[in-house]
Amino acid sequence: MxxxxxxxxxxxxxxxxxxxxxxxxxxxxxSKIGKNLDVKGEGELTVIDAQGLVVSPGLxxxxxxxxxxxxxxxxxxxxxxxxxxxxGFTSVVCMANTDPVNDNKSxxxxxxxxxxxxxxxRVFPCGAVTKGLKGEELSEIGEMVLAGIVAISDDxxxxxxxxxxxxxxxxxxxxxxxxISHCEEPDLSTGCVxxxxxxxxxxxxxxxxxxxxxxxxxxxxxxxxxxSRIHIxxxxxxxxxxxxxxKKKRFDKLTCDTCPHxxxxxxxxxxxxDPNFKVNPPLRSKRxxxxxxxxxxxxxIEIISTDHAPHEAASKELEFALASSGISGFETALSLSLxxxxxxxxxxxxxxxxxxxxxxxxxGVPYGVLVEGGAADITVFDPYxxxxxxxxxxLSKGKNTPFHGMRLKGKNLLTIxxxxxxxxxxxxxxxxxxxx
Numbered sequence: 322m323x324x325x326x327x328x329x330x331x332x333x334x335x336x337x338x339x340x341x342x343x344x345x346x347x348x349x350x351x352s353k354i355g356k357n358l359d360v361k362g363e364g365e366l367t368v369i370d371a372q373g374l375v376v377s378p379g380l381x382x383x384x385x386x387x388x389x390x391x392x393x394x395x396x397x398x399x400x401x402x403x404x405x406x407x408x409g410f411t412s413v414v415c416m417a418n419t420d421p422v423n424d425n426k427s428x429x430x431x432x433x434x435x436x437x438x439x440x441x442x443r444v445f446p447c448g449a450v451t452k453g454l455k456g457e458e459l460s461e462i463g464e465m466v467l468a469g470i471v472a473i474s475d476d477x478x479x480x481x482x483x484x485x486x487x488x489x490x491x492x493x494x495x496x497x498x499x500x501i502s503h504c505e506e507p508d509l510s511t512g513c514v515x516x517x518x519x520x521x522x523x524x525x526x527x528x529x530x531x532x533x534x535x536x537x538x539x540x541x542x543x544x545x546x547x548x549s550r551i552h553i554x555x556x557x558x559x560x561x562x563x564x565x566x567x568k569k570k571r572f573d574k575l576t577c578d579t580c581p582h583x584x585x586x587x588x589x590x591x592x593x594x595d596p597n598f599k600v601n602p603p604l605r606s607k608r609x610x611x612x613x614x615x616x617x618x619x620x621x622i623e624i625i626s627t628d629h630a631p632h633e634a635a636s637k638e639l640e641f642a643l644a645s646s647g648i649s650g651f652e653t654a655l656s657l658s659l660x661x662x663x664x665x666x667x668x669x670x671x672x673x674x675x676x677x678x679x680x681x682x683x684x685g686v687p688y689g690v691l692v693e694g695g696a697a698d699i700t701v702f703d704p705y706x707x708x709x710x711x712x713x714x715x716l717s718k719g720k721n722t723p724f725h726g727m728r729l730k731g732k733n734l735l736t737i738x739x740x741x742x743x744x745x746x747x748x749x750x751x752x753x754x755x756x757x
Contacts, residue, residue, distance in 0.1 A: 329371030334674035335690040349740040368752040379411025379698030381680040384626035391420025396631040402440040404717035406744040408651040409733035411698040417449035424449040424460035426468040441743040471684040474501035490549035504536035534560035553577040559612035578624035581657035596644030631719020649719035659731030701735035
């Protein structure tokens with residue numbers, strides 16, 4: 322089986338490529354990249370006219386929740402990866418807060434096996450830092466690494482005990498994997514929205530920015546002390562960006578990410594009292610949003626993740642304070658991130674680096690790049706196509722999105738994983754023929 326993608330704008334940040342080219346896929350590999358490729362040899366040929374479209378390495382998300390095992394009523398590995406593929410993602414890293422928690426090799430092996438059987442994109446498990454996410458005793462990290470985890474995290478909770486965090490950071494140096502840190506001081510995080518004018522206006526309990534910033538500084542200092550890799554996830558405040566900027570000048574094992582909702586939405590959204598705007602950390606102030614954008618522009622923030630957090634309707638159809646936190650993010654992430662391009666904050670190559678090669682390097686996988694002989698993981702999108710978000714059209718079980726009804730600019734049209742078309746927008750024409 323051969324696939325020829327013709328006349329697309331091929332952008333690969335890893336090789337500094339940006340040119341109108343053809344891409345030929347044979348089997349699971351990219352066999353050739355060049356102009357006006359002539360396909361020879363027998364077999365079926367699928368031809369995709371990508372003129373006016375961007376052809377990029379498959380997007381990689383280093384932070385999502387697939388919910389399986391244990392919460393299949395929210396999402397399954399099958400529905401989650403279908404949703405990811407629709408959004409242009411070819412590889413995703415799923416967090417450990419399942420039931421049972423992914424704190425041992427049996428759960429890791431289950432996730433990998435299930436993904437191979439039912440998934441339509443690559444799934445890389447993230448193991449828990451501590452058993453049961455309780456923050457008390459280290460999980461079976463070594464066994465999980467051998468089973469296939471690419472990182473550790475207690476995401477959803479911080480590792481409150483500094484000694485436990487230190488031991489975890491020391492231990493992962495053996496395996497060269499990162500610790501993905503959910504930075505939240507729990508005693509300061511008893512509210513549900515950003516602390517400030519809008520929490521006062523709505524009467525909702527606030528979470529001060531320092532709840533995040535204190536733990537960002539603590540976690541980085543511990544990692545710095547033991548000289549271990551740490552990745553700060555879902556950065557949301559100006560203070561966090563400032564701390565990370567300064568620390569990166571002296572500590573090269575520090576990386577971080579943010580999510581689209583932290584540079585697209587502000588705390589003003591809570592005036593609607595719509596629980597779909599409830600996330601953790603909460604939506605922040607306009608000043609914080611501008612700081613996040615500046616951090617992305619400077620390269621302080623090198624990765625954009627989704628924090629895809631699907632929920633069943635019952636978890637969101639509650640009063641704001643009682644509703645679950647999270648956004649079903651796979652299917653809007655690329656479009657929202659393209660707002661950075663349309664606003665002139667990032668060019669396409671810089672934006673794609675934050676969603677392809679940078680996350681690939683963080684977790685040490687050979688993807689996020691378009692090269693001859695490399696894996697045929699490819700995303701084809703129109704950066705200018707406008708569309709209206711309709712939650713009922715989500716492939717995810719989670720319909721929880723604050724973007725329902727909004728018009729977004731930029732849309733994924735085709736996702737190829739390992740040489741297989743796993744998602745195609747019906748508007749993208751395909752020709753099938755035979756070569757000889």
